[in-house]
Amino acid sequence: MEVLNKKWSMEKLMSLRKEILATWPTGSDVEDIDAGIEYQKSLPKSKNFAAKLLHAKENGITLVQPRAGVALVNEHIGLLQFLQNEGQADLLPSTIDSYTRQNRYQEAEKGIQESISSGRSLLNGFPAVNHGLENCRRVVESVNVPVQVRHGTPDARLLAEITLAAGFTDYEGGGISYNIPYAKNVSLEKTIYYWQYVDRLIGYYHENGVVINREPFGPLTGTLVPPCISHTVAIVEAILAAEQGVHNLTLGYGQCGNLVQDVAAIQTLQELSEEYLLKNGYENRHVTTVFHQWMGGFPQDEAKAFGVISWGAATAALAKATKVIVKTPHEAMGIPTKEANAQGLRTTKQLVNMLKDQTLPLTNELAEEKEMIKKETRAILDTILKVGDGDWARGIIRAFEAGIIDVPFAPSRYNAGRILPARDNNGAIRMLDTGDLPFDKEIIDFHKKKIAERGEAEEREPSFQMVIDDIYAIGKGMLVGRPN
Structure with a gap:
């Protein structure tokens, strides 16, 4: 159907x-x-x-x-x-x-x-x-x-x-x-x-x-x-x-x-x-x-x-x-x-x-983060509508088939599972691999740069081991999964 x-x-x-x-x-x-x-x-x-x-x-x-x-x-x-x-x-x-x-x-x-x-x-x-x-x-x-x-x-x-x-x-x-x-x-x-x-x-x-x-x-x-x-x-x-x-x-x-x-x-x-x-x-x-x-x-x-x-x-x-x-x-x-x-x-x-009466000031860092999230999200949403020929339901089904939208670590066989997230050196979520997400070079380079900065700080090549380390980090009292 x-x-x-x-x-x-x-x-x-x-x-x-x-x-x-x-x-x-x-x-x-x-x-x-x-x-x-x-x-x-x-x-x-x-x-x-x-x-x-x-x-x-x-x-x-x-x-x-x-x-x-x-x-x-x-x-x-x-x-x-x-x-x-x-x-x-x-x-x-x-x-x-x-x-x-x-x-x-x-x-x-x-x-x-x-x-x-x-x-x-x-x-x-x-x-x-x-x-x-x-x-x-x-x-x-x-x-x-x-x-x-x-x-x-x-x-x-x-x-x-x-x-x-x-x-x-x-x-x-x-x-x-x-x-x-x-x-x-x-x-x-x-x-x-x-x-x-x-x-x-x-x-x-x-x-x-x-x-x-x-x-x-x-x-x-x-x-x-x-x-x-x-x-x-x-x-x-x-x-x-x-x-x-x-x-x-x-x-x-x-x-x-x-x-x-x-x-x-x-x-x-x-x-x-x-x-x-x-x-x-x-x-x-x-x-x-x-x-x-x-x-x-x-x-x-x-x-x-x-x-x-x-x-x-x-x-x-x-x-x-x-x-x-x-x-x-x-x-x-x-x-x-x-x-x-x-x-x-x-x-x-x-x-x-x-904290009811307090807010986080709009710093350059916060503004940059908001702008990047908006760019990434709009890129995915607009592509979903395009591949659906103007219909969101049709678009989401086709987008999952093509990996245009991809949920990491999901059990569904209808999910591509190609993207690979990891933390950057400040603990924010970035992507080691953006899979088939419809990102332009600016977005992809942003993620590569952030992951590379962590690799330099930890003196190791960015790899899947970072993902594993991040998953277990909180249980060990940290946010970023650093090497011992």
């Missing part, structure tokens, strides 16, 4: 909707789409994600949000209430379990029953589809702040139907960002099509007076993703969502570690996304930003882990990100306790409050 960036008709959505709701018994609870819309309208404005994000953006506030999710409803409610009250979270998630992410609801059901028997969560998240509409509404009603669905699902259609009808007001993911970094054998044609359904559903809610925020997953594969790559994916997913009627978008970026580059990335993400949405005719769209704290390996020492968390919190505040996704001091040890999760939140809250 050929997928195009064209707004779906309501007839198409409603026809396919019957098939989607029939994939698991709890789908029957949301057959009346207007009932879900009316329930959303009954919620107070204080529980609307988009409203809270826009207020924060207007007032220069960086909101804090954790990741969290367990198998059983009462325990999940208790976890979210703890993070709200003890962690002082401004926004809350329901992180979905791995079985649900792969639409393996039978196995999720088994995980629920085994969790009941053992008295502890044996799933790594909240199986919202299995719990169904009323239980999901219990989650939303149990807290005082907006709740988001966070997952990692290539086909998130049934999950969207149930959680939106249940009062969740933010939905994370996208046809690229929840495919290329997460799946090996799922085609982009399929996932873009699946997510057009989700975005058209959210567009329908908007047309009926309910604002649902959408958040593409920014970090992709982690901490060595060049800003131009994550920016390109975020902006294309924003355009695809806007075409289906989505009006509120939060675009994300994962911390790379160099303060100047990270601040430049958040600022250019806001600027470029607004530029391309308007250029493509999508007016009255509201864009906010999310900064993900360090997505790579963490130190096992909790004191050192708090240092990593604090650096992410300070960077988010100085960049004026609208919100920051918070890590915990137990990152190196697996799923954190609720107490550790709350500690990460309070640490971050302290930093963003202290």
Whole structure:
């Protein structure tokens, strides 16, 4: 099938909707789409994600949000209430379990029953589809702040139907960002099509007076993703969502570690996304930003882990990100306790409050970084549209085939995997190999120069060993992976 960036008709959505709701018994609870819309309208404005994000953006506030999710409803409610009250979270998630992410609801059901028997969560998240509409509404009603669905699902259609009808007001993911970094054998044609359904559903809610925020997953594969790559994916997913009627978008970026580059990335993400949405005719769209704290390996020492968390919190505040996704001091040890999760939140809250009135001055270094990110991102975006003959959906599929857009270290066989990122001598992300990215000589020479400067400082030839050293550096107490 050929997928195009064209707004779906309501007839198409409603026809396919019957098939989607029939994939698991709890789908029957949301057959009346207007009932879900009316329930959303009954919620107070204080529980609307988009409203809270826009207020924060207007007032220069960086909101804090954790990741969290367990198998059983009462325990999940208790976890979210703890993070709200003890962690002082401004926004809350329901992180979905791995079985649900792969639409393996039978196995999720088994995980629920085994969790009941053992008295502890044996799933790594909240199986919202299995719990169904009323239980999901219990989650939303149990807290005082907006709740988001966070997952990692290539086909998130049934999950969207149930959680939106249940009062969740933010939905994370996208046809690229929840495919290329997460799946090996799922085609982009399929996932873009699946997510057009989700975005058209959210567009329908908007047309009926309910604002649902959408958040593409920014970090992709982690901490060595060049800003131009994550920016390109975020902006294309924003355009695809806007075409289906989505009006509120939060675009994300994962911390790379160099303060100047990270601040430049958040600022250019806001600027470029607004530029391309308007250029493509999508007016009255509201864009906010999310900064993900360090997505790579963490130190096992909790004191050192708090240092990593604090650096992410300070960077988010100085960049004026609208919100920051918070890590915990137990990152190196697996799923954190609720107490550790709350500690990460309070640490971050302290930093963003202290830095609320401070900004990073626009130095020559910051201006140069912003300009280079914009050049790189525009080069990729404009080429995507060109190879798609003016259509973004067609363009992104062809661009991945040609390596015009390439996500480093992604498992997907639909990703070229030719680019090779590494840090420069100041810890900023550059590229040892730019693969088939559509860069001109000026951009390529810039990357070569920055990598060469590091090689000279370390008295070694730039090579793949630098990449390996950089991956393990934070766990050893450094940002740049220097030779011993």
